[in-house]
Amino acid sequence: MRTVYVNGEYLPETEARVSIFDRGFLMADGVYEVVCVLGGKLVDFEGHMVRLDRSLSELDMTRPSARDDLLEIHRELVTRNTLDQGLIYLQVTRGNPGDRDFNFPPKETEPTVVLFTQDMPSLMDNPKAKRGARVISVPDLRWGRRDIKTVQLLYPSMAKTMAQAAGVDDAWMVEDGHVTEGTSNNAYIIKNGRIITRALSNDILHGITRAAVLRFAREAQMEVEERSFTIEEAKDADEAFVTSASAFVTPVVELDGAAIGTGMPGPIAARLREIYIDESLKVAV
Known part of the structure; x- marks a missing residue:
């Protein structure tokens, strides 16, 4: 079974949960990145993190973690899922303000951070x-x-x-x-x-x-x-x-x-x- 990452925890995908009040679910208020994995290694990780920072900044969203921490999470998911060729999706939303509201929640609202892998063994030989x-x-x-x-x-x-x-x-x-x-x-x-x-x-x-x-x-x-x-x-x-x-x-x-x-x-x-x-x-x- 695939292991995913949700808000600081590595979980079986069947146990992963996000609030129904999450802004990503209610308002599509979130950004994402997709990092390719070849031979168990991350392709152009730094470029994707630069773009993630830009997307967050343009939407005035809080950065969820330091780049080194995100790199460690990506690598841990590769290891836990024995991923050789595939993709890692990282999604960051404005979080759960506790109820539905068009207005942005307070700045201190914790963002929701989700990462998951997709195994694609024929990625290079598509x-x-x-x-x-x-x-x-x-x-x-x-x-x-x-x-x-x-x-x-x-x-x-x-x-x-x-x-x-x-x-x-x-x-x-x-x-x-x-x-x-x-x-x-x-x-x-x-x-x-x-x-x-x-x-x-x-x-x-x-x-x-x-x-x-x-x-x-x-x-x-x-x-x-x-x-x-x-x-x-x-x-x-x-x-x-x-x-x-x-x-x-x-x-x-x-x-x-x-x-x-x-x-x-x-x-x-x-x-x-x-x-x-x-x-x-x-x-x-």
Whole structure:
């Protein structure tokens, strides 16, 4: 049985409890991070903690623990769950004020801290990396602060369900005629050897994997252009791909029923995936 962490305790998942008055449950008033585990080690842990701090700060939430303490909790969950490949989810909410109220509770209200693992033994050998993902486009109807990694994931969940109903893998969200991002990933196209992805702003999540992949791409002398692109540009691209903590670099081969490039994973996306995994394994903690 999986061991999870709730507010200072390691518990069997069947014994884990959070109050019905918790702000995360009532108001989606919380943030989260997802750290990838490869070979029993944490990938880009520091980057995720930096983003966690930023999300908490933007919502004026209390930091739950020191980074070293959170690192120890992550490592302990890896050990207790004998996790080799998978993910660790960390969620922090504004806590339990004792009753339902739209107003933020007093500052001294203790945050709720939950961590749990997901075992994914085929993470590095995901079949989608070999065959490529197929996506549809949907309107982006999320709130305006997508740069904060909050637990309010209803619309991305709806978009993933739309994709599933359409018989494809995922959806790319579109606003003002331009792609923002995928439901749980950053989106890219490649044209004439140039990697194109939307620039950082409040419109998209500041992906930790995104930052690493773009750094590795520049180090490999690949050209990167951070700008918005349209669905039409994406259909006319030579390649496309997405990045996330769980997808690494995954090619996208079809958009709204139209093949991208040859309709097969391309060489640049494949090379970026290889570089990302190799470099991440070197520095994982």
